[in-house]
Amino acid sequence: MSEQYDFLDLLSENKDNMTEKQKRILEAAVEIFSEKGYSATSTSEIAKKAGVAEGTIFRHYKTKKDLLLSIIAPTMAKFIAPIIMKDFYKVLSSDYQNIEDFLRAIIVNRMQFAKKHMPMVKIFLQEIPFHPELKEPFKEHVANQVFERLTLIIETYQKKGEIINLPSKSIIRFTATSILGFILARYLIFPEANWEDEQEIEMTIQFILHGISTSSLD
Amino acid sequence: MSEQYDFLDLLSENKDNMTEKQKRILEAAVEIFSEKGYSATSTSEIAKKAGVAEGTIFRHYKTKKDLLLSIIAPTMAKFIAPIIMKDFYKVLSSDYQNIEDFLRAIIVNRMQFAKKHMPMVKIFLQEIPFHPELKEPFKEHVANQVFERLTLIIETYQKKGEIINLPSKSIIRFTATSILGFILARYLIFPEANWEDEQEIEMTIQFILHGISTSSLD
């Protein structure tokens, strides 16, 4: 109830086709899935929270699983969207003068996303391991598309001499791990702690830079 | 069936009191919980895989939840055990000459644990968010005990001038994040990739060190 994640903009492709009830169903599903997990959530519970009849859910989503997919698929897409954007690698030469700015942009941007859509991110993280049919497209997109793009970017920076010559796979891991570690700690694990966001972001950037850039002096 | 995690040594306190059947129930439960999640696993499924009657499960574990707890509780305990060991902080002055050796020891040790008990770790990670009664003791032990110990250690190194003067909370996050990121990538997310463990460990250590030590020259 209470807060309302306007996660609906994640589903923009057909958001306009949605009835009011369908939106309420999705909202309710996101909220309960994220609290109790997909398996432990009953469709009648969703119906009740959404204020619709039990049957109504199945008018819009053939099965309970369909409802889950309709939440996860676009989340996954949007989560990696900025990275696989066609013009993403342009940033290298244009928008961002250096890796530091680049990292900062990524972190801030993904933090906003996480903050706004944490319930869906949580569902995503929880359910991915249990649904092989979700895993497949995920690996295909992330491990292939994202990885490929990032590798390109890193190699460019390496050629420019800004990043040390370690395998790009490792560079990606260090960076992703540090960023995700921060974001998950911030919004998922200890959301109620007192976070000095500005400061933590800077520290995290410096931590990463020290590890991957050729020279780093504060 | 198939592979057999000898996770039973996690429960060493009463392993000897266990019936043969009880052991088979635990093994089956660990395997299926880790594959499909607690909620999506039925007790009849566990019974079948364990080769016992369904009623037998409930002779040993009052409820399905009890069975889960009997798996998670000791896992949690053992997972953080090396860190809260009484003589753990002795390592500072004695066994390990420097942070590097210290980090290496931790990583290698926790990797072994993860490798051996990945199914239980997976259950732990998946179920913790959904069971507030599990969350509580976890936070109490980890966030308090572990955190406290690590803070002590870090401050000691900081006084010695080996670690930079950032908040120990952040130092812990950077380090933990990098280690866990590596271990989870290694054994949970991409276990089938070709990993050069030796090399990855060294790189990870160097990455962390660059970020947290006062002087780091490769």
Place this chain on the structure above:
Amino acid sequence: MSEQYDFLDLLSENKDNMTEKQKRILEAAVEIFSEKGYSATSTSEIAKKAGVAEGTIFRHYKTKKDLLLSIIAPTMAKFIAPIIMKDFYKVLSSDYQNIEDFLRAIIVNRMQFAKKHMPMVKIFLQEIPFHPELKEPFKEHVANQVFERLTLIIETYQKKGEIINLPSKSIIRFTATSILGFILARYLIFPEANWEDEQEIEMTIQFILHGISTSSLD
């Protein structure tokens, strides 16, 4: 199936809201509960006799106990209803010239009730002792309301000199015992015996009168 107690008029308050199936469930439950007792009756048995799916029972009654309560509560209410009717004690001065007519009216009236609703009365008698939460309201209503009313009536007759001066508690016991003893013998214990109802009623009335009225000449 077989005979059909139209006990549904006991539940007249919401009889109209009931589905056809819900009615069949109640009928089946009354029949089997009365034959085998609540505990020994399975919901699958009720469903089968009612010709509905087992799940349907739980759509209408949250639990098996709820089903029992929905039978017992109104039975209890109706059983004592005529006695706690607002205008019941009016009978003293108006409708009934004397105790004899009064007793006759009560007996005939309660016999009709018992005859019509014996299965429910049986359930009531059998289950009351085992369900403290049923006992409470029963004692509160019967022991208080009924008792209070009857005491008033008896005292009135005593003042008129028609009933001997024993404690009204004892008068009530003698009378109730004789009436209930007759009704239970008639419809519960030996229903198949040849009963000359008219004659038995008169004898019972005379038996009571001899014991409680000041002068009794046949």
Place this chain on the structure above:
Amino acid sequence: MSEQYDFLDLLSENKDNMTEKQKRILEAAVEIFSEKGYSATSTSEIAKKAGVAEGTIFRHYKTKKDLLLSIIAPTMAKFIAPIIMKDFYKVLSSDYQNIEDFLRAIIVNRMQFAKKHMPMVKIFLQEIPFHPELKEPFKEHVANQVFERLTLIIETYQKKGEIINLPSKSIIRFTATSILGFILARYLIFPEANWEDEQEIEMTIQFILHGISTSSLD
């Protein structure tokens, strides 16, 4: 726990053959059956209360039903025993000068029995209706033996002109009903009320006498 009904003397025929454990099983069974009813009582519950292993019950009683029978059968026998005693009808001419003394003797005697063995009487009353195989011998003994004896006695008194000329069946009903009504009110329904036993007994006797004796002057 607490109080201990020494109902075992009801089972005197083989009380001596009983092991200590068997006795404890019977005691536990009587207590729980009487509290919750036969069907709602589990053998494991009985075993626990008796302090024996679950299997032990079945060494002594082939089935749970057997255990019930071993409680009910002798209770039934003893309950009617004084009435069908061979020399019972002797009382007419010898011990008791008149019906009044006879009634008093019966009441006092059965009150003692009821007080001592109420849990078993309760089990008896509750379970008889649900076990046709118990009903049969009951009807055979009570309806035949007891009834036959009492009819003889009543007819004797009627010949002597002490009891009015109503059908003996009705006389029996009035009397039994009044006595049982008192005893059950006294020990089963309102055991915790303040009972003036002496007084209530006398009133009950007088109530019965007024109804069945030819002349009754207080």
Place this chain on the structure above:
DNA sequence: GATGAATGAGGATTCATTCAT
């Protein structure tokens, strides 16, 4: 005789899904 681990049929209840309205 006594145990208690093991059983598997059966218990109450929940659930995703269907379909007539």
Place this chain on the structure above:
DNA sequence: TATGAATGAATCCTCATTCAT
């Protein structure tokens, strides 16, 4: 489109009973 009564398979769990020790 929306409903919600109805379903029956599946769920967790209990139970009386058995049997090797």
